[in-house]
Amino acid sequence: MSGKLRVRVDQDKCQGHARCKSLAPELFELDTFGNAHEVGDGTVPAGLEHKAWLARSNCPEIAIEVIEE
Amino acid sequence: MSDHAPVTDWVHDFDHTDPRWTENPYPIWDTLRAAGAVVHTERFLGCYMPTTFDAVKQVAYDTEHFSSRRVVVRDVRPETIPAPPITSDPPQHKPAKQLLLPSFTPDAIKKLEPRVRAICNELIDGFIHDGGCDAAARYSRHIPVRAIAHMLGIPETDGDRFIKWIHEILELGIKEQAMLMKAVQEMIAYFAGHIERRKKEPTDDLITTLMNARDKDGQPLSDMHVQGTLRLLLIAGIDTTWSAIGSSLWHLARMPADRERLLAQPELLPAAIEEFLRAYAPVTMAREVIKETEIGGCPVKPGNMLLLSFPTANRDPAVFPDADKVVIDRKQNPHAAFGLGIHRCIGSNLARMEMTVAVEEWLKRIPDFRLDPAGKVTWSEGTVRGPRQLPMLFGKT
Numbered sequence: 001m002s003g004k005l006r007v008r009v010d011q012d013k014c015q016g017h018a019r020c021k022s023l024a025p026e027l028f029e030l031d032t033f034g035n036a037h038e039v040g041d042g043t044v045p046a047g048l049e050h051k052a053w054l055a056r057s058n059c060p061e062i063a064i065e066v067i068e069e
Numbered sequence: 070m071s072d073h074a075p076v077t078d079w080v081h082d083f084d085h086t087d088p089r090w091t092e093n094p095y096p097i098w099d100t101l102r103a104a105g106a107v108v109h110t111e112r113f114l115g116c117y118m119p120t121t122f123d124a125v126k127q128v129a130y131d132t133e134h135f136s137s138r139r140v141v142v143r144d145v146r147p148e149t150i151p152a153p154p155i156t157s158d159p160p161q162h163k164p165a166k167q168l169l170l171p172s173f174t175p176d177a178i179k180k181l182e183p184r185v186r187a188i189c190n191e192l193i194d195g196f197i198h199d200g201g202c203d204a205a206a207r208y209s210r211h212i213p214v215r216a217i218a219h220m221l222g223i224p225e226t227d228g229d230r231f232i233k234w235i236h237e238i239l240e241l242g243i244k245e246q247a248m249l250m251k252a253v254q255e256m257i258a259y260f261a262g263h264i265e266r267r268k269k270e271p272t273d274d275l276i277t278t279l280m281n282a283r284d285k286d287g288q289p290l291s292d293m294h295v296q297g298t299l300r301l302l303l304i305a306g307i308d309t310t311w312s313a314i315g316s317s318l319w320h321l322a323r324m325p326a327d328r329e330r331l332l333a334q335p336e337l338l339p340a341a342i343e344e345f346l347r348a349y350a351p352v353t354m355a356r357e358v359i360k361e362t363e364i365g366g367c368p369v370k371p372g373n374m375l376l377l378s379f380p381t382a383n384r385d386p387a388v389f390p391d392a393d394k395v396v397i398d399r400k401q402n403p404h405a406a407f408g409l410g411i412h413r414c415i416g417s418n419l420a421r422m423e424m425t426v427a428v429e430e431w432l433k434r435i436p437d438f439r440l441d442p443a444g445k446v447t448w449s450e451g452t453v454r455g456p457r458q459l460p461m462l463f464g465k466t
Contacts, residue, residue: 015413018175019403022339033170034418057401058343060409 005044006067007052009036013063023058024051036063073112073244080104084112085142085353085376086243091450095393098381106365113142117369118376122405124365125382128356128375129409132159135356135375137412141239141452142355142376145246150253152301153294155412162411168282168290169298169415172220172275178418181216185423188215189430197434197463201441204322205459209314212427216419217306221299222274223263230259235308239452253300260299264292275302302416309351310420312455313406314427316349317342319456320395321428322440327397332436335429341397342424347404348395350380351455354408379405380454437465 007027009020016034020027026048028036044052044066056064076087079100084090090097101108102120109117119125128135136158138149149156154165171177192211196202214228234252242249263276271277279295290298321328331337358373369375383404386392407414414420440446444460 015410016170016417017407017413018418019343021175030174030176032174033167034174054400058403060403060405060407062403 004069005049005052006042006069007038007044007055008042008065008067009038010063010065011035011037013061015061015063017060019058019060020055020064024048024055027052027055042067080108081110082112083108083110083118085378086451088450091448091454094380094454095384098378098384099393102381102385105367107367109367113144113374113376114146116142116374116376117364117367118378118381119364120378120381120385121365122382122385122388125377125379125405126409127364128377129405129412131362132162132411134358134360134362134369136359137162137354137356139357139374140354141243142374143243143246143249145244147246147249150300151293151297152304153297154415155301155305156297159411164284165294165298166411166415168279169275169302172278173415173418175418175422178422181219181419182422182426184219185212185216185426186430188212189427190434193430193434200464201438201460201462203444203458204318204461205311205315205456208431209318209427209456209459210308210311212314212423213307213310213420216310216423217303220275220306220419221302222272222276227259231303231307235304238304239308240450243451256300256303257296260296264295275299305414306416306419308449308453308455309414310416310423312351312449312453313346313349313420313424315456315459316351316454317345317424317428318431318438318461319440319446319459320345320349321432322438322459322461324395325437325439327395328432328436328438330397331428332432337398338425338429340399340402342421342428343402343404344395344397344399345424346406346421347383347389347399347402349455350383350404350406351453352406352408352414353378353380353452353454354412379408435463438463439466 014035020036021030029039052066056066076084079097106121106124107119138156154162157165192208196207215225218225237248237252267277354377356375358369358371361370384392407417438461441460441462447458449457
């Protein structure tokens with residue numbers, strides 16, 4: 001494990017609360033309906049790891065996965 | 070008005086319109102939760118209530134057994150009054166919601182922010198030199214009314230009329246069917262006029278957006294659909310956020326330490342707003358059982374109603390440590406104030422913006438305030454909870 005993180009939004013679970021976008025705008029973006037997607041392939045830039053965990057722990061639908069690679 | 074007998078046994082005979090629930094529901098919810106994940110009352114023609122975050126979530130996620138066609142627990146079961154998408158179940162729900170979602174994204178809502186900021190300051194101008202005010206009557210109640218009127222393209226000055234309808238539908242209408250139906254008819258007549266005018270002169274607002282919407286077969290929405298959605302936007306957009314702004318100010322009036330912290334560290338405001346939403350979540354919904362099932366081991370049958378209390382879920386200590394404490398910088402706060410599952414409140418981004426701006430502008434101009442000991446705080450009853458009278462004094466004690 002190199003300690004690199006990746007985030008992924010489960011599209012079946014996301015309901016557009018937009019908490020992730022507000023807490024970690026570098027890692028998540030919203031589509032025209034307001035549902036969230038990870039930015040790019042979800043790779044978390046160094047230094048933003050805490051934001052990945054923060055977004056995950058504040059999602060009411062538990063739609064965010066943080067993958068340790 | 071059919072008055073309810075006072076509750077003597079909360080666990081077996083709960084009543085969310087009892088004055089003690091209205092005044093301070095939190096210890097009652099703890100009692101109910103300690104008794105079980107689901108409780109029952111014979112009132113409201115028989116009604117169940119999940120008491121834990123998990124049980125609330127189970128019901129909110131299960132659209133197969135629990136229908137949204139009735140979203141308010143009442144004494145009566147009038148014919149259903151459609152207000153899509155809040156009263157829609159799959160498969161009708163998704164297309165009805167998707168018509169509206171683009172108008173309510175954070176970016177779309179951001180465009181409304183300057184208007185809301187101006188509204189807040191106009192209101193504050195009206196009472197800042199009086200040494201105090203009823204913050205519910207003079208401030209919190211006007212902000213969402215004007216914001217949603219602005220979005221719908223109807224006169225902001227019709228606000229008092231909207232507030233009357235909402236009171237009749239969501240509060241008085243719990244016990245009086247005639248009152249409920251009369252308010253709905255008045256709203257239909259009101260919006261019919263606005264729809265007619267737009268047929269001749271389309272405008273750039275949500276009413277026109279709905280009139281121009283087409284379903285997957287290219288057909289316009291039925292008048293009933295347009296009317297129902299307009300009713301929803303007006304009802305759901307007003308006393309909910311009014312309550313949330315009022316509760317936030319009520320908290321800050323009583324907690325000078327939190328107030329000072331927000332003044333010193335304004336960057337904490339977004340977290341504080343989420344915590345106010347968790348701790349003082351205004352909205353309780355309902356579901357109707359359409360297929361036999363069980364929740365938390367408790368069997369429920371078609372026709373049973375369920376009180377779906379997101380505010381109670383938000384006070385569940387199994388999910389939120391120190392659930393009864395308001396911690397304005399709470400780090401982990403996946404609250405359910407805007408619901409869970411497919412019916413997540415469509416106006417959540419609007420509500421957050423209004424709350425943030427309302428609290429921010431108030432704190433900027435009235436950094437010190439407290440409840441007026443000579444006045445009385447009163448709370449709305451039933452479906453939406455928030456302060457309806459909030460007498461404040463300004464300045465340091």
